[in-house]
Amino acid sequence: MTSYIEIQRIEKSKIATVDFDNLPFGSVYSDHMLECNFKDGTWQKPVIKPFAPISLDPSAKIFHYGQSIFEGMKAYKDDSENTLLFRPLDNWKRLNKSAERLMIPEIPEEIFMEGLKTLLKVDSDWIPRNPGSSLYIRPFMFATGTGFHASPANEYKFIIATAPSGAYFAGKVKVLIEEKYARAANGGVGYAKAGGNYAAQFYPTQLAIEKGYNQVVWTDDNTHQFIEEAGAMNIFVRINNTLITSPTSDRILDGITRKSILQIAEDEGIKTEVRKISVGEVVKAAKEGCLLEMFGAGTAAVISPITGFGYQENDYELPVLEESFASQLKKKITDIQTNKIEDPYGWRVIV
Numbered sequence: 476m477t478s479y480i481e482i483q484r485i486e487k488s489k490i491a492t493v494d495f496d497n498l499p500f501g502s503v504y505s506d507h508m509l510e511c512n513f514k515d516g517t518w519q520k521p522v523i524k525p526f527a528p529i530s531l532d533p534s535a536k537i538f539h540y541g542q543s544i545f546e547g548m549k550a551y552k553d554d555s556e557n558t559l560l561f562r563p564l565d566n567w568k569r570l571n572k573s574a575e576r577l578m579i580p581e582i583p584e585e586i587f588m589e590g591l592k593t594l595l596k597v598d599s600d601w602i603p604r605n606p607g608s609s610l611y612i613r614p615f616m617f618a619t620g621t622g623f624h625a626s627p628a629n630e631y632k633f634i635i636a637t638a639p640s641g642a643y644f645a646g647k648v649k650v651l652i653e654e655k656y657a658r659a660a661n662g663g664v665g666y667a668k669a670g671g672n673y674a675a676q677f678y679p680t681q682l683a684i685e686k687g688y689n690q691v692v693w694t695d696d697n698t699h700q701f702i703e704e705a706g707a708m709n710i711f712v713r714i715n716n717t718l719i720t721s722p723t724s725d726r727i728l729d730g731i732t733r734k735s736i737l738q739i740a741e742d743e744g745i746k747t748e749v750r751k752i753s754v755g756e757v758v759k760a761a762k763e764g765c766l767l768e769m770f771g772a773g774t775a776a777v778i779s780p781i782t783g784f785g786y787q788e789n790d791y792e793l794p795v796l797e798e799s800f801a802s803q804l805k806k807k808i809t810d811i812q813t814n815k816i817e818d819p820y821g822w823r824v825i826v
């Protein structure tokens with residue numbers, strides 16, 4: 476398969492210009508990207524080529540009708556210089572679930588997996604070695620086919636680009652529980668990683684930022700009474716010693732970090748519940764002092780503790796714990812991801 480992927484190498488690597496000790500998130504890009512085009516009803520030969528701008532027709536349907544989906548993954552290096560991925564097939568499956576919903580042709584497993592592994596071999600030096608950093612991987616697909624007719628395109632592009640990255644959040648994460656806007660609706664595309672889901676969040680998030688918060692916690696579109704997820708993370712709430720997260724639905728992204736945390740927590744003897752969480756319950760627990768933790772979970776954010784939340788013009792602080800579920804679970808999941816401990820689940824994949 477590898478020989479079936481064409482490799483066009485960059486003339487001069489940019490790697491010497493990158494400060495690996497001070498990596499931003501997702502804004503410094505590795506030398507190469509994988510590109511594969513869909514046309515004449517089939518995916519064409521994948522090519523690994525220098526990371527560079529792409530040229531599109533102004534009538535490409537991505538610009539007009541938003542057929543665009545993506546994934547987020549990370550690659551790590553262990554102490555023996557192995558390149559590691561975490562549950563990559565789950566990302567491939569989810570990309571195709573998103574593809575189905577957005578009428579984008581599904582990408583075959585071989586192109587996704589062999590393309591990704593070959594790209595990681597070509598850009599192996601770009602995978603950060605410092606703890607807390609990783610190579611963020613962004614596979615994405617979008618409509619390149621043209622026409623102003625509001626119907627699915629007949630041509631698409633699949634790209635995998637990568638970015639050596641540090642932490643997603645620079646500082647504390649203070650959230651606002653949303654009472655007016657909705658990120659997703661029943662029967663909609665909330666469960667898909669569609670670009671438009673993120674665009675729709677920017678305005679309410681900006682309003683929250685202006686009020687002094689970093690992120691919005693989305694509530695259900697119908698009643699705004701139940702906590703669903705955050706901008707780029709699933710949400711966990713700890714009330715006393717029970718860790719609770721909402722069930723996934725067609726409004727919520729089925730996060731790979733979320734389901735891994737649920738599994739690890741259960742195996743660590745932490746009581747977990749997957750059920751609807753009402754805002755009223757969270758506010759009451761905060762007032763009574765038994766809301767011990769809230770955190771977001773996602774590939775980019777890993778596990779990001781929430782320091783406080785706002786709701787109906789009131790602010791609620793979360794306690795600072797010496798031993799939190801967030802730090803216990805973060806250590807366990809990152810130790811599995813980076814090959815520091817055994818992986819009893821078979822989640823780690825060596826490239």
Ligand code: PLP
Nearest residue numbers: 707708709728730731732773774
């Ligand atoms: N929810 C949303 C809206 C996201 O964008 C993400 C990030 O991918 C997540 C949850 C977490 O998903 P995962 O753990 O698979 O990265």
Ligand code: COI
Nearest residue numbers: 547548707773774775776
């Ligand atoms: C990820 O966690 O990988 C995501 O895709 C979130 C992204 C919006 C930064």
